[in-house]
Amino acid sequence: MILGDLLDAPVNGPDDEPLGYVVDVRFVLDGPLDGTLAAPRLHGLLVSARTGTSFLGYERTGVRSPALVARWLRWRHRGTFLVHWQDVQAVEPGAVRLRDGYRRYSPDLPGRPSQRPDLHRAT
Amino acid sequence: MNLPPDEHPPGLVLDARLHLLDRQVLDVDGVPVCTVDDLEVHGVDGSDLPDGSRPAVVTSLLSGAVLATRVFGGRPPSSRWHRIRWTHVADVGTTVALGVRGDTLDVTWTERWVRDRVIGRLPGGRHDPG
Numbered sequence: 001m002i003l004g005d006l007l008d009a010p011v012n013g014p015d016d017e018p019l020g021y022v023v024d025v026r027f028v029l030d031g032p033l034d035g036t037l038a039a040p041r042l043h044g045l046l047v048s049a050r051t052g053t054s055f056l057g058y059e060r061t062g063v064r065s066p067a068l069v070a071r072w073l074r075w076r077h078r079g080t081f082l083v084h085w086q087d088v089q090a091v092e093p094g095a096v097r098l099r100d101g102y103r104r105y106s107p108d109l110p111g112r113p114s115q116r117p118d119l120h121r122a123t
Numbered sequence: 124m125n126l127p128p129d130e131h132p133p134g135l136v137l138d139a140r141l142h143l144l145d146r147q148v149l150d151v152d153g154v155p156v157c158t159v160d161d162l163e164v165h166g167v168d169g170s171d172l173p174d175g176s177r178p179a180v181v182t183s184l185l186s187g188a189v190l191a192t193r194v195f196g197g198r199p200p201s202s203r204w205h206r207i208r209w210t211h212v213a214d215v216g217t218t219v220a221l222g223v224r225g226d227t228l229d230v231t232w233t234e235r236w237v238r239d240r241v242i243g244r245l246p247g248g249r250h251d252p253g
Contacts, residue, residue, distance in 0.1 A: 023140075026139075030132060035212065037209070037212055110136055
């Protein structure tokens with residue numbers, strides 16, 4: 001599966017009710033060891049009810065500046081949630097369907113950017 | 124609406140669009156190789172179209188000619204992607220670092236072709252200018 005097929009795909013609930021769009025896909029480096037690193041395991045899908053795109057991830061990080069931009073983007077992405085991969089019943093052409101009893105989680109990234117020097121190393 | 128926080132997974136958490144896609148890929152010598160245009164995901168059992176009933180992992184970084192598809196929509200056919208196996212990835216930060224030299228990868232074949240067929244045929248084109 002190409003990840004691009006999942007991104008921006010509409011997400012439907014178990015009764016085919018529209019829930020939103022996949023704005024991003026969350027991986028965790030805790031899969032089976034594959035070379036130097038563990039393989040990124042597909043942890044879940046980030047679903048936004050209002051828009052199919054996400055800009056710089058304001059809705060899931062602690063970034064608060066520039067204040068106007070941050071507030072606008074957080075408002076635009078209100079209602080974004082994370083759903084675990086185990087709750088995905090099927091990935092159909094052009095749509096994702098969740099299983100009955102799926103749970104919504106906060107989309108916040110564990111560890112704020114200031115606590116994640118791994119992603120901010122100078123090159 | 125307050126949602127419950129997600130469990131804190133033991134490994135590094137990466138959001139594809141935020142931390143991987145469009146990142147520069149550097150080889151073991153720090154030479155730019157390509158950018159991450161997409162990712163290939165397989166089930167741990169090797170299935171090509173996994174669903175939530177079994178874990179899925181990233182198996183390859185994909186790079187290819189995506190300009191036209193980004194402008195007009197769609198995506199290149201699977202056969203047109205250049206794959207860099209996740210096995211070769213040594214680190215993920217602001218860039219994606221590989222543990223191998225870029226000239227051993229298929230993704231750089233056009234650079235090698237231009238070097239051998241064009242640059243190499245120019246006078247002085249076969250040695251270091253220094």
